[in-house]
Amino acid sequence: MLAAILSLVVIVAALYALTQVGGVIALLFVAAVLFLAYRRLSLRAFTATFTVLLTAYTLLGAGGTAAFTWKMVLWALLAGLWLLNVRPLRKVLITRPFLRTYLKLLPRMSQTEKEALEAGTVWWDGELFTGAPRWQKLLAARPPQLSAAEAAFLEGPCEELCGMLDDWDITHERADLPPQVWEFLKSRGFFAMIIPKQYGGLEFSAYAHSCVLVKIASRSATAASTVAVPNSLGPAELLLHYGTEQQKDYYLPRLARGEEVPCFALTGPRAGSDAAAIPDTGIVTRGMWGGNEVLGLRLNFSKRYITLAPIATVIGLAFRMFDPERLLGGQSDLGITCALVPRHTPGVSIGRRHFPINIPFQNGPLQGKDVFVPLDFIIGGPAMAGNGWRMLVEQLSVGRCISLPSNTTGGCKAAVWATGAYARIRTQFNLPVGRFEGVETVIARMVGLTYTMDAARSVTAGAIDGGEKPSVPSAMLKYHVTEMGRQVANDAMDIHGGKGIMLGPNNYLGRGYEIVPVAITVEGANLLTRNLIIFGQGAIRCHPFVLREMSAARNPDRVAGVDEFDRALFAHVGFTISNAVRSFIMALTHARFTRAPVQGPTARYYQHVVRFSASFAFAVDVAMLALGGYLKKKEGLSARLGDVLSCMYLASMVLKHHENQGRQQEDLPVIEWACRNLLYHAQEQLHGFLRNFPNRPLAGVMRALIFPRGRIYSAPGDRLGRTVAALVTNPSETRERLGAYAYRSPAGANPLARLQEALLLAVQLEPLEKRIRVEGVKTGRVSALDLPGRIQQALAAGLISETEAAALRDYDRKVMDIINVDDFEPHELAAQLQPAARSSARIA
Numbered sequence: 005m006l007a008a009i010l011s012l013v014v015i016v017a018a019l020y021a022l023t024q025v026g027g028v029i030a031l032l033f034v035a036a037v038l039f040l041a042y043r044r045l046s047l048r049a050f051t052a053t054f055t056v057l058l059t060a061y062t063l064l065g066a067g068g069t070a071a072f073t074w075k076m077v078l079w080a081l082l083a084g085l086w087l088l089n090v091r092p093l094r095k096v097l098i099t100r101p102f103l104r105t106y107l108k109l110l111p112r113m114s115q116t117e118k119e120a121l122e123a124g125t126v127w128w129d130g131e132l133f134t135g136a137p138r139w140q141k142l143l144a145a146r147p148p149q150l151s152a153a154e155a156a157f158l159e160g161p162c163e164e165l166c167g168m169l170d171d172w173d174i175t176h177e178r179a180d181l182p183p184q185v186w187e188f189l190k191s192r193g194f195f196a197m198i199i200p201k202q203y204g205g206l207e208f209s210a211y212a213h214s215c216v217l218v219k220i221a222s223r224s225a226t227a228a229s230t231v232a233v234p235n236s237l238g239p240a241e242l243l244l245h246y247g248t249e250q251q252k253d254y255y256l257p258r259l260a261r262g263e264e265v266p267c268f269a270l271t272g273p274r275a276g277s278d279a280a281a282i283p284d285t286g287i288v289t290r291g292m293w294g295g296n297e298v299l300g301l302r303l304n305f306s307k308r309y310i311t312l313a314p315i316a317t318v319i320g321l322a323f324r325m326f327d328p329e330r331l332l333g334g335q336s337d338l339g340i341t342c343a344l345v346p347r348h349t350p351g352v353s354i355g356r357r358h359f360p361i362n363i364p365f366q367n368g369p370l371q372g373k374d375v376f377v378p379l380d381f382i383i384g385g386p387a388m389a390g391n392g393w394r395m396l397v398e399q400l401s402v403g404r405c406i407s408l409p410s411n412t413t414g415g416c417k418a419a420v421w422a423t424g425a426y427a428r429i430r431t432q433f434n435l436p437v438g439r440f441e442g443v444e445t446v447i448a449r450m451v452g453l454t455y456t457m458d459a460a461r462s463v464t465a466g467a468i469d470g471g472e473k474p475s476v477p478s479a480m481l482k483y484h485v486t487e488m489g490r491q492v493a494n495d496a497m498d499i500h501g502g503k504g505i506m507l508g509p510n511n512y513l514g515r516g517y518e519i520v521p522v523a524i525t526v527e528g529a530n531l532l533t534r535n536l537i538i539f540g541q542g543a544i545r546c547h548p549f550v551l552r553e554m555s556a557a558r559n560p561d562r563v564a565g566v567d568e569f570d571r572a573l574f575a576h577v578g579f580t581i582s583n584a585v586r587s588f589i590m591a592l593t594h595a596r597f598t599r600a601p602v603q604g605p606t607a608r609y610y611q612h613v614v615r616f617s618a619s620f621a622f623a624v625d626v627a628m629l630a631l632g633g634y635l636k637k638k639e640g641l642s643a644r645l646g647d648v649l650s651c652m653y654l655a656s657m658v659l660k661h662h663e664n665q666g667r668q669q670e671d672l673p674v675i676e677w678a679c680r681n682l683l684y685h686a687q688e689q690l691h692g693f694l695r696n697f698p699n700r701p702l703a704g705v706m707r708a709l710i711f712p713r714g715r716i717y718s719a720p721g722d723r724l725g726r727t728v729a730a731l732v733t734n735p736s737e738t739r740e741r742l743g744a745y746a747y748r749s750p751a752g753a754n755p756l757a758r759l760q761e762a763l764l765l766a767v768q769l770e771p772l773e774k775r776i777r778v779e780g781v782k783t784g785r786v787s788a789l790d791l792p793g794r795i796q797q798a799l800a801a802g803l804i805s806e807t808e809a810a811a812l813r814d815y816d817r818k819v820m821d822i823i824n825v826d827d828f829e830p831h832e833l834a835a836q837l838q839p840a841a842r843s844s845a846r847i848a
């Protein structure tokens with residue numbers, strides 16, 4: 005509010021000052037200059053146009069002392085602008101001195117950090133850094149599609165698998181997948197979705213891979229985690245990109261047929277988030293292998309949390325490689341290296357299990373003591389020694405965009421599908437609970453977030469299929485989709501009340517809720533991802549000038565370096581000024597005059613994203629200039645800027661998804677909810693950034709240019725919430741689209757199918773229930789307290805027919821089957837651990 009008042013005062017004062025120095029002509033002059041900055045003219049074009057405008061203003065503008073002084077100031081400014089156009093001069097006067105200071109401020113970057121920064125491609129994320137994103141780049145992309153074979157796999161083996169999964173048996177009785185499911189997974193290629201057909205794999209698109217995970221995750225978190233790992237960053241992916249032909253020919257067909265089960269071991273007790281700090285070693289030495297003395301590695305390692313390790317036959321191992329005796333002829337510390345170690349290699353201890361929060365997918369520790377393997381076991385052979393970290397970060401982007409976002413979205417699709425129906429069939433206070441405003445708000449949030457997640461995972465998978473390896477979006481998806489998943493899981497539990505809490509064969513929510521921390525922690529724990537990675541990596545990687553400036557500054561060819569730095573620096577300055585102007589004008593006009601790539605009800609959201617893009621780009625430049633390397637330490641600021649970037653990215657995904665799905669009118673309330681939520685969140689995070697910015701005068705300037713009218717975006721309202729909730733508490737096209745790819749088949753008493761059946765009956769029988777209420781209960785002819793009693797009395801009173809009574813009884817039975825929870829004999833719940841196992845678990 006204060007900012008809005010201050011901005012208003014400044015604008016009025018500026019207008020008054022302008023009237024003193026030339027009235028309308030001065031106003032037109034300033035408007036024209038702002039327009040040029042808004043349209044981002046090059047320095048040369050800007051200078052030329054400015055000269056013409058200033059000449060016109062000098063000749064036509066009013067006279068007087070104030071106007072004369074003002075014109076002199078502007079002519080001096082113009083002289084400066086002309087000088088800036090003389091490149092040799094500006095290099096000497098500005099660029100070289102600035103470069104010297106810049107080099108002192110430039111944070112040192114380890115090879116590891118450099119490799120992480122250069123990994124992957126810059127896609128739509130880069131456009132959002134420009135302040136003027138080119139929507140065509142996003143909208144022109146083809147909607148992701150399944151091939152006939154992929155669709156058949158989803159409808160065939162994938163449905164069959166889901167029908168085989170009994171989650172209570174898996175999570176409670178057996179603490180594992182049953183043998184026939186393991187066999188099915190291996191033999192039907194579930195572990196080979198990323199392996200090319202030439203090696204016997206399925207060679208699925210990223211989108212198909214994602215849809216398979218969505219479906220399995222909507223049925224069983226344990227099965228989904230099991231399938232995700234071999235298809236993500238691990239032996240197959242690394243072999244495909246870096247393996248020698250011999251390694252590929254040997255391992256890939258075996259992995260595709262399920263004869264080998266892979267795991268990938270990076271994390272250890274001493275290195276979790278800071279994975280590059282692993283203390284595990286591989287020393288180059290001579291040893292015996294297959295009866296011959298060969299050059300190899302003596303490995304010592306201690307790893308934990310490794311998915312599939314207990315049953316893995318081949319271990320992808322990351323370690324630090326040393327060659328103290330220089331047997332390879334190069335340096336002693338070669339760096340992180342990845343090798344494939346067969347399970348039965350002497351010295352490997354493997355097989356024990358962790359118990360990841362009641363979701364018993366195979367996961368366990370793994371140690372190696374003086375394990376000897378030949379150098380050929382390095383992925384890519386000895387030539388790839390020391391390239392392990394680069395290999396990991398280069399390939400991380402693809403897997404991270406797919407595994408967790410898809411699994412989480414699958415779980416949330418099931419949760420929304422179930423909750424919408426449950427909230428309709430569960431009545432309290434004589435009303436379906438889903439009709440209470442407080443519950444509607446929560447259902448709407450579940451719908452809006454799930455739509456956002458689904459949009460993000462499918463549009464980004466489509467981009468991967470188009471050839472991108474989006475590294476910054478992969479971090480954004482990892483963090484935001486799993487955090488949204490956490491919210492949706494909580495909301496589903498709240499709405500189900502005790503029904504969600506009581507575990508047993510009839511519980512379809514509890515395990516999905518329990519697995520949330522796993523998704524939050526793996527593939528880059530969320531606190532780290534939000535605070536350090538999204539913006540930290542994005543700022544340098546996606547910014548149109550920063551990486552260019554950094555590499556120019558470090559260019560050993562001094563002359564070429566200064567030349568390139570000069571170009572980048574001046575383009576950067578113009579870019580920042582333009583973004584400041586764009587931010588101010590779009591904030592002032594609420595982006596009403598900003599060009600949108602589409603017409604109709606969604607056009608305004610495109611305009612708002614552009615407005616935030618300009619404000620964000622401006623804030624980023626000010627922050628980097630004012631704080632330099634210190635910005636990396638100010639994690640709170642980095643995190644908030646990362647949130648703004650992510651909100652713009654996710655809103656763009658929602659808009660593109662809406663286009664991809666054929667602009668479904670019925671979905672518009674959901675699009676509105678999702679976009680409002682994201683834009684509001686972007687505003688609040690930008691505001692939080694300004695409030696916490698250490699340089700207060702600069703924060704004030706930024707605030708005036710970013711929020712001249714204050715914070716005017718609001719979160720989705722209650723009325724919108726009601727409309728959105730109704731789309732899933734009733735049968736609708738939107739509900740169908742949201743549930744797409746979730747496992748909804750009626751086979752095997754699938755709870756999602758039972759809930760849908762009950763929902764359809766609830767809607768169909770609503771007039772009958774109303775008749776009993778209005779003509780029976782209100783008139784006193786029906787007095788029973790429960791539905792079976794009311795049906796009986798209504799039948800006796802002639803209010804309903806025999807057939808209608810039968811239909812209502814059938815409905816009531818089906819509803820109660822869903823609402824009822826399990827109970828057990830006390831001994832049935834006792835853990836069956838052996839005493840020896842207990843003690844060794846404690847010692848570990």
Ligand SMILES: Cc1cc2nc3c(=O)[nH]c(=O)nc-3n(C[C@H](O)[C@H](O)[C@H](O)COP(=O)(O)OP(=O)(O)OC[C@H]3O[C@@H](n4cnc5c(N)ncnc54)[C@H](O)[C@@H]3O)c2cc1C
Nearest residue numbers: 268269270271276277309310311360526527529531532535
């Ligand atoms: C179920 C499960 C399966 C896994 N599977 C595998 C696998 O197959 N292979 C494998 O190699 N690893 C695997 N992991 C390991 C996983 O990648 C690590 O757990 C993860 O990297 C975090 O390490 P940590 O648990 O030791 O947490 P820590 O590193 O101890 O972190 C603790 C907390 O501090 C935060 N934090 C750390 N540094 C920062 C920072 N700079 N700024 C802000 N916050 C920070 C983290 O976000 C986290 O919240 C698995 C883990 C789990 C739980």
